[in-house]
Amino acid sequence: MTHRPARRRASVSPLFTPHGTDRAARKAARRQLAEAHAKARAASTAHPPGQAPAEQEMPLPLYPGSGRPGPASARGTRLKLPAHRMTTATASGAYPFLAEGGLGAEGIYIGRDVHAEASFVFDPFALYGKIEGFTNPNVLLAGVIGQGKSALAKSFALRSVAFGYRIYVPCDPKGEWTPVATALGGTSIALGPGLPGKLNPLDAAPRPPGVSEADWAGEIRKRRLLLLGSLARTVLGRDLLPMEHTALDVALDAVVTQAATVRRTPLLGDIAATLNDPQQLDTAAGAMSGRLGDAARDLAHALRRMVHGDLAGMFDAPSTVTFDPTSPMLTIDLSRLGGSGDDTALVLAMTCASAWMESALADPGGGRRWVVYDEAWRLMRHPGLLERMQSQWKLSRGLGIANLMVIHRLSDLLTAGDAGSRGRALAEGLLADCSTRIVYRQETDQLHAAATLLGLTSVETEAISHLNRGRGLWKVAGRSFIVQHLLHSHESQLFDTDARMH
Numbered sequence: 155m156t157h158r159p160a161r162r163r164a165s166v167s168p169l170f171t172p173h174g175t176d177r178a179a180r181k182a183a184r185r186q187l188a189e190a191h192a193k194a195r196a197a198s199t200a201h202p203p204g205q206a207p208a209e210q211e212m213p214l215p216l217y218p219g220s221g222r223p224g225p226a227s228a229r230g231t232r233l234k235l236p237a238h239r240m241t242t243a244t245a246s247g248a249y250p251f252l253a254e255g256g257l258g259a260e261g262i263y264i265g266r267d268v269h270a271e272a273s274f275v276f277d278p279f280a281l282y283g284k285i286e287g288f289t290n291p292n293v294l295l296a297g298v299i300g301q302g303k304s305a306l307a308k309s310f311a312l313r314s315v316a317f318g319y320r321i322y323v324p325c326d327p328k329g330e331w332t333p334v335a336t337a338l339g340g341t342s343i344a345l346g347p348g349l350p351g352k353l354n355p356l357d358a359a360p361r362p363p364g365v366s367e368a369d370w371a372g373e374i375r376k377r378r379l380l381l382l383g384s385l386a387r388t389v390l391g392r393d394l395l396p397m398e399h400t401a402l403d404v405a406l407d408a409v410v411t412q413a414a415t416v417r418r419t420p421l422l423g424d425i426a427a428t429l430n431d432p433q434q435l436d437t438a439a440g441a442m443s444g445r446l447g448d449a450a451r452d453l454a455h456a457l458r459r460m461v462h463g464d465l466a467g468m469f470d471a472p473s474t475v476t477f478d479p480t481s482p483m484l485t486i487d488l489s490r491l492g493g494s495g496d497d498t499a500l501v502l503a504m505t506c507a508s509a510w511m512e513s514a515l516a517d518p519g520g521g522r523r524w525v526v527y528d529e530a531w532r533l534m535r536h537p538g539l540l541e542r543m544q545s546q547w548k549l550s551r552g553l554g555i556a557n558l559m560v561i562h563r564l565s566d567l568l569t570a571g572d573a574g575s576r577g578r579a580l581a582e583g584l585l586a587d588c589s590t591r592i593v594y595r596q597e598t599d600q601l602h603a604a605a606t607l608l609g610l611t612s613v614e615t616e617a618i619s620h621l622n623r624g625r626g627l628w629k630v631a632g633r634s635f636i637v638q639h640l641l642h643s644h645e646s647q648l649f650d651t652d653a654r655m656h
Contacts, residue, residue, distance in 0.1 A: 297594025329489035340483030346490025
């Protein structure tokens, strides 16, 4: 039997003989395919294996080596091309080695911009109004223990003095700012049981020029009521009732009137004594009393702590220190009150100290000042103090002050209360009123809270989990920097908070 070779069918035959064509067209297509196969076989046999076909000769250039003559040569900067625009996402892929240009050269030296390999300077007063989104001079500083955030706060305060700024620290719970104040020739007031220092938080601030006596008396009364309300809310752990507010008003007016007759400043002890005397309180209230003395019973016990409790002798006597507006730094050392687990005494002392400092902050001629709230995480559970801080945050531009709040973790802001509570709203408001956020290394379990509160990107969130000591993420009005803080050798010795560990 004769073997008949299988008929080869081209896999592309439907391309040449599509369905629906007539017989003549299909026959012509098959003939063209056969001719193409024959031509390909002839070309392959013309060049045996190992021999390359001769290269065709290159044509001569159309123009000489000097280029095309005439105006079309684009010489003499006559070439005009449209500008090429692209997004930053595209530019970062095409040019991956770009870095932020920085905040300029005007400001206080901080250290080195890690990505740009350039010096990094910062001054909120110089940046205000020059950077889009920079609406206030307040700063938030967060970082776990041992990463150098306290050294950053102290060096920034120390270097600010060279620019003519003054530093106020209304609460120094560990006494770490006292050596800094001493080195700068400032003033440090130590408060605690058995210490000679005393502050009267009801001291009246000097009347600014251009303000009438009646208007200033109303402002002083409002500040004193705010202080008394904050103290009472802190001790009671709740908001005041309407009759309790009235009792504070009546007691304050009665005490101020009595003190004016003997030409002295009212004291907290006078307020507590008036609240503790129902008959005197009802007599002072007059027709609107409604048994006001009985309603003020809890208030009387709350303020009694300032006179006869663990804070006795610190804020119930005339001030032993006169405020010096020319002092470069003023700190209130409350380290004698920070040893117990209850922060109430510390918060009460800080409330009184900050009220005493308002006499300087309200001075329109006081210049630019920094107010540092160190270990502010201890204050987040007390709405009364948060309200005072919020008032100072809101007035920072008008008063010419910059507030610096130092905490350990961003989640500390969440301890102010449950979602939707007054305390949580106040804490989140303080964060919103900080145009500058500095974040040092955060633990892994804190990354989600930090990213949520600050609106960090995935790259920034990853960065703050691996930052080295002294290196932080600076977010200035939406612009981000990784900055390595650099200390002078003298600063390192002055700011050493690990001396006891060594």
